Amino acid sequence: MTNLLQSRLRQAASSTFEDLGFVFPEEDLEDHQAAAPLAWSAVVAFRGPVHGTLEIRVSDGVAEQLATNMLGLASPPEGSLKRDALGEMANVVCGNVVPALGSPDAVFDLAAPDVTEIATAAGAHPVEGVIALAFGVENGRAEVRLTVSEAPAGVGS
Amino acid sequence: MAFNVLVVDDSAVMRSMIVRTLKMSGVPLQEIHEAANGRDALSVLAEHWVDLALVDINMPVMNGEQLIEEVRKDPVTRDLSVIVVSTESSEARIERILSYGARFVHKPFTAESLRQTILGVTGISDDQSASVATAPGGEFDF
16 A cells, blocks of 8 residues: 555656656756755655645745746745645645545545745755655755545554 | 625635636626635625635634525525635535535645636636637636
8 A cells, every 4th residue: 555655746746846847857866966954854644544644845945946937927925925836746746646545435624735944954854654656856856745544544554 | 697705715825826716717706805714704795796606614713604694594695605715524524515506626636626616616617617718808817
């Protein structure tokens, strides 16, 4: 199940970054990408047959690039639109991952994204009990984390 | 005929992306209204004639499904053309949306997939849209 979720998470994140954010995530991070501090977090909580959260963490340059691309601007927009863009990215990735946690008829309700600035120290330490992926994006990096608080019924790990 | 359009999404960035896609679609546009949730959308519909609504599902205050239910109950708005633009993947919920006579576009969408759905709903052909898109004074961002 973990492999299936990881594959689904990778697919959802890649297509969302490419189709919505117009950036191309790469799984092999270059040194400067790996060293870029994670500055922003967007968390979407979901409730349905199982509960959990989907979080995207990105370095500041990636957050700016996403917002700039999504809005079709020549330069980065002001802060609230940067938060909005990252929140929408998390919302779309979450919406595309949660079907893997239930039957085709399962209905999941997604909460509004919670976007915050994160401390460098918090961004440096992975949380246990999550399925996480890391990508290099432009001159920074992104992490996508799925936390499921209740195991899907009848599914082994 | 030029269309009055309502874009309903709690994300200002997503509304902006949809509006840009509308402008590049070649569909002749008159007024474009925006709302951040279903309740605000109903207020817009009470004050303005709208031909086409593009609606998200997961929104605070009143979600998209509740909005469509209200729209279909009102004799003035019940025939409104609706395109749901959402991450929704539940087959049961998508079937309910389709049963309301709405079309469905899954996020993340490409500009072309949304454009084709808009053309299908409005009945504008690719040829007609191309002629509008190349008309002098057209406003297309990309």
